[in-house]
Amino acid sequence: MVPMAHAHAVTHDHAHHEHSGRKLIDAARESLVKSGEQWTAMRESVFAELAKHDRPTSAYDIADNLSRSRGKRVAPNSVYRILDLFVANNLALRVESANAYLANTHPGCEHDCIFLVCDECGEATHIDDDEVSRTVRGIAQQHGFKPERPVIEIRGLCKACAG
Ligand SMILES: [Zn+2]
Ligand SMILES: [Zn+2]
Numbered sequence: 001m002v003p004m005a006h007a008h009a010v011t012h013d014h015a016h017h018e019h020s021g022r023k024l025i026d027a028a029r030e031s032l033v034k035s036g037e038q039w040t041a042m043r044e045s046v047f048a049e050l051a052k053h054d055r056p057t058s059a060y061d062i063a064d065n066l067s068r069s070r071g072k073r074v075a076p077n078s079v080y081r082i083l084d085l086f087v088a089n090n091l092a093l094r095v096e097s098a099n100a101y102l103a104n105t106h107p108g109c110e111h112d113c114i115f116l117v118c119d120e121c122g123e124a125t126h127i128d129d130d131e132v133s134r135t136v137r138g139i140a141q142q143h144g145f146k147p148e149r150p151v152i153e154i155r156g157l158c159k160a161c162a163g
């Protein structure tokens with residue numbers, strides 16, 4: 001099998017599930033309901049719209065697309081609030097250096113996700129490598145710093161753009 005663009009590092013020591021399409025939306029709903037939050041029609045629309053994009057998408061773009069598809073204006077602020085809730089509940093990932101979001105393909109499983117962000121085409125490859133993030137958290141702790149959320153993003157050129 002040819003490795004996918006959203007390939008996984010091989011450091012998983014647990015049952016790690018990656019989802020896509022309808023299965024991803026179901027997994028996200030299950031995960032949110034499990035944390036005691038409601039899966040509303042609006043939340044589902046935002047998640048489905050987010051999951052359509054394989055590049056990081058801004059709250060503004062999601063609001064624009066939803067306004068068009070729902071035929072009435074969706075305010076970016078309400079999209080922001082939903083995305084914040086998704087990030088807090090591990091349903092979405094924030095790519096800080098792109099100021100944008102990606103659907104989390106493993107909503108049932110927590111990792112410090114690492115991104116390779118292409119400066120040319122904007123593609124963000126999602127990698128999970130717990131060894132790397134453990135090391136980064138360890139360095140912070142050695143400096144007496146309590147690491148809450150390591151942000152590990154590598155800017156550069158993807159394979160297609162570098163070629
Ligand atoms: Zn996992
Ligand atoms: Zn991840």
Ligand SMILES: [Zn+2]
Pocket residue numbers: 118119120121122123157158159160161162
């Ligand atoms: Zn690229």
